[in-house]
Amino acid sequence: MSPMKYLTEFRDPEKARILFDEIANITTRPWAIMETCGGQTHSIIRNGIDQLLPDKIELIHGPGCPVCVTSLEMIDRALAIAAEPGVIFCSFGDMLRVPGSGKDLFTIKSEGGDVRIVYSPLDAVRMAQQNPDRQVVFFGIGFETTAPANAMAVHQAKQLGLANFSMLVSHVLVPPAIEAIMQSPTNRVQGFLAAGHVCSVMGTWQYEPLAERYNVPIVITGFEPLDILDGIRRCVIQLEAGRTEVDNAYARAVQEKGNLPAQQLLAEVFVPADRKWRGIGQIPQSGWRLSDAYAEFDAERRFDVGGIVTQESAVCRSGDVLRGQIKPHECPAFGKECTPRSPLGATMVSSEGACAAYYQYGRFATLEQA
Amino acid sequence: MSDLDFEGWTCPLPLRDHPNIILGHGGGGKLSAELVEHLFLPAFQNEHLASLGDSTVLDLGGQRLAFSTDSFVVQPLFFPGGSIGDLAVHGTVNDVAMSGAQPLYLSAGFIVEEGLPLATLGGIVTRMGEAARAAGVMLVTGDTKVVDRGHGDGVYINTSGLGLIPEGVHVAAHRASPGDAVLVSGTLGDHGMAVMSVREGLEFETVIESDSAPLNGLVADLLAAVPDVHTLRDPTRGGVASALNEIARAAGVGILLEERHLPVKPAVQAACELLGMDPLYVANEGKLIAILPGEHADAALAAMQAHPLGSDARLIGHVTEAHPGILAVRTAFGATRVVDMQVGEQLPRIC
Amino acid sequence: MCLGIPGKVTEIYEQQGITMGKVDFGGIQKEICLAYVPEIEVGEYTIVHVGFAITRLDEESAMETLALIDELGILEEELGVPDEVSD
Known part of the structure; x- marks a missing residue:
């Protein structure tokens, strides 16, 4: 057991049991709740929280993993840049295995591309300083949580006058995705667990109009088991009472206004843009791109890859899975053409994607029955 | 948003098998296993290879010999607590010991990059010598090749090892049986x-x-206390999760671990949290997994804990008839999750 | 989407014009950018994502959340909720 303060306490099995009991007590009807963030999904699957909730509570895993939702097209652009001679292509680790049209970054590396894993975008800036004769490109993916880090990297590159640093920006935003889900005629989501760390940066105020417009409770929720259970509990309280408010269940890390210094730099470095989501399609104004003041650091321009356009071919039904229309095993490709080893859709690509999780657990459940 | 076609949410085509070797083929996960299964086994096919243990057991003139080889490409060459040199000795000593054998002789092959400072190589082989003496084995044959600058990370080392298996000891992956304890x-x-x-x-x-x-001393003490050890494995690349998945498949049994019994140092746990990794998949170079009849678990635990390299030994789970071929973990909350083999190596996550 | 881990600030300094610092995560230390938490002081906790402190961790709120769960437990006990989970 880890003695990490403010982490260990929020994994306490005794306290979790209290919350499981409480949720069971207050739930009288079936409710479909979407956890928006991939980190929450990871925690739910890793701890088996979904197995211990009352049957009436259905958790729908939302499209909140920045790695999974990065569009095929953007990955193809990344692959093209990473394959350029002289380029050092830096990425977060979990992006290296995500396939584009025909390859992933690991394949590019095996073909001679210089692909490196970094922990922080600032590491890529440092790499550009240390390698003045090389072009260093950082793959700037992420939701609002990661955006301040990427913004600072570009900002610092500008301050330092680094002509050999650029960023391939593929930022996505949570509120437009929630809106897209709620506007779908077949939507089943009745309540949201909003992503705590996104709100640490952006605040909670963005969600007030969404809760009002779509009559849906939105509970800002953290990532540890107790946080997730408390988020579910608060969401169920609202659903049972017919309330549709924004509630903050992650007060230790989220304030109404969010992180103002971060928002300030974000407004300087990025501007809203349309963005394609893998397995979902283009959602208007659902992302950020570099502002004109920082356009010189745009890798798409520097490497002229903006012309790479990739259609996502219709093979699997991960879109339906993402929206909770079908369970993963109801997809005809599930477990056949589509496995974690050769994934068709975003939900199978990520180890915490709904399909990957079902694949693992489904295998187990089938064998236990047999 | 009228141009959004929700019913047409689409997905990409699959990533086909990699036409080239990628790093993950050496990661000890599924890609490694597939490489062995589809490429090496068909080419080399013989009955000795089929066991796929850490070492192969050979019958030579009435003596049972354990034989193993391993290559070391770790970067950096010196790291906290060791170097590529002592690692190359320990790795092969341990692979041989996992057959229940006492390792005796090692070979060493060096692939050295042009330009490597002699002092660096000297430091590495000095540590190798010390490690061999401490483990009670001799480095009795070797080879050196030099490659052009830029064609190797300083030095790669291959070691092979031989050892003798005592009478009455039969340690193999396929012997793991329902009711066995996993330590x-x-x-x-x-x-x-x-x-x-x-x-x-x-x-x-x-x-x-x-x-x-080197785990040979620990293995000897364990076998002295409990001769009927069914399976031993040192969970190196791919960690405990990969090792136990392999055993579950080889023996056609299920393995269930108790998450709260897994021993993890706080600092290792913290590093895993920070990088988004799971200690079950992280490499060990001085730990072993022992699978043995449940009734001997206490004796085995006592023997291991009495050895300096086994003081933190724990009973972490058991072998079951349920879910054959699958490793599962009971979480701290009482739920169960499957712990599959990784595809390649574990990568730091942001999500 | 966002792996964020709580850690304790142990050192604050300037580097290339940016506020940086050392943060301790249960025994391991890493250099972290503190530019977005200008009010943070040594000894306080923050949540770190990809090398950046994204918010100050409010220790009082953390304790309140935990206390609230304990209260629920006491209430459940008083109301005689059956304890179905056994070890």
Whole structure:
């Protein structure tokens, strides 16, 4: 057991049991709740929280993993840049295995591309300083949580006058995705667990109009088991009472206004843009791109890859899975053409994607029955 | 948003098998296993290879010999708690010991990059010599090749090892049986995280040191206390999760671990949290997994805990008839999740 | 989407014009950018994502959340909720 303060306490099995009991007590009807963030999904699957909730509570895993939702097209652009001679292509680790049209970054590396894993975008800036004769490109993916880090990297590159640093920006935003889900005629989501760390940066105020417009409770929720259970509990309280408010269940890390210094730099470095989501399609104004003041650091321009356009071919039904229309095993490709080893859709690509999780657990459940 | 076609949410085509070798083929996960199964086994096919253990057991003139080989490409060459030199000795000593054998002789092959300072190579082989003496084995044959600058990370080392298996000892992956206890000799993930802490781009300051150590003494003590050990494995690349998945498949049994019994040092746990990794998948170089009849678990645990390299030994789970071929973990909350083999190596996550 | 881990600030300094610092995560230390938490002081906790402190961790709120769960437990006990989970 880890003695990490403010982490260990929020994994306490005794306290979790209290919350499981409480949720069971207050739930009288079936409710479909979407956890928006991939980190929450990871925690739910890793701890088996979904197995211990009352049957009436259905958790729908939302499209909140920045790695999974990065569009095929953007990955193809990344692959093209990473394959350029002289380029050092830096990425977060979990992006290296995500396939584009025909390859992933690991394949590019095996073909001679210089692909490196970094922990922080600032590491890529440092790499550009240390390698003045090389072009260093950082793959700037992420939701609002990661955006301040990427913004600072570009900002610092500008301050330092680094002509050999650029960023391939593929930022996505949570509120437009929630809106897209709620506007779908077949939507089943009745309540949201909003992503705590996104709100640490952006605040909670963005969600007030969404809760009002779509009559849906939105509970800002953290990532540890107790946080997730408390988020579910608060969401169920609202659903049972017919309330549709924004509630903050992650007060230790989220304030109404969010992180103002971060928002300030974000407004300087990025501007809203349309963005394609893998397995979902283009959602208007659902992302950020570099502002004109920082356009010189745009890798798409520097490497002229903006012309790479990739259609996502219709093979699997991960879109339906993402929206909770079908369970993963109801997809005809599930477990056949589509496995974690050769994934068709975003939900199978990520180890915490709904399909990957079902694949693992489904295998187990089938064998236990047999 | 009228142009959004929700019913037409689409997906990409699959990523086909890699036409080239990628790093993951060496990661000890599924890609490694597939390489062995589809490429090496058909080419080399013979009955000795089929066991796929850490070492092969050969019958030579009435003596049972354990034979194993391993190559070491670790970066950096020196890391907290060890170097490529002592690792190359410990790795092969341990692979041989996992057959229940006492390792005796080692070979060493060096592939050295042009330009490597002699002092560096000297430091590495000095540590190798010390490690061999401490483990009670002799380096009795070797080879050196030099490759052009830029064609190797300083030095790669291959070692092979031979050992004798005592009478009455029959240790093999396929012997793991329902009702067996699963023991681990100490904390998980120390080596992998020690190396990670000095890897470019991911560095952090820590007291974590590699657990690199020769396990033959521990194995001897364990076998003296419990001769009927069914299976031994040192969970190196791919960690405990990969080792137990392999055993579950080889023996056609299920394995269920108790998450709260897994021994993990706080600093290793913290590093795993920070990088988004699971200690179950992180490499060890001085730990063993022992699978043995449940009724001997206490005696085995006592024998292991009495040895300096086994003081943190724990009973972490058991072998079951349920879910054959699958490793599962009971979480701290009482739920069960499947722990599959990784595809390639474990990568730091942001999500 | 966002792996964020709580850690304790142990050192604050300037580097290339940016506020940086050392943060301790249960025994391991890493250099972290503190530019977005200008009010943070040594000894306080923050949540770190990809090398950046994204918010100050409010220790009082953390304790309140935990206390609230304990209260629920006491209430459940008083109301005689059956304890179905056994170890």
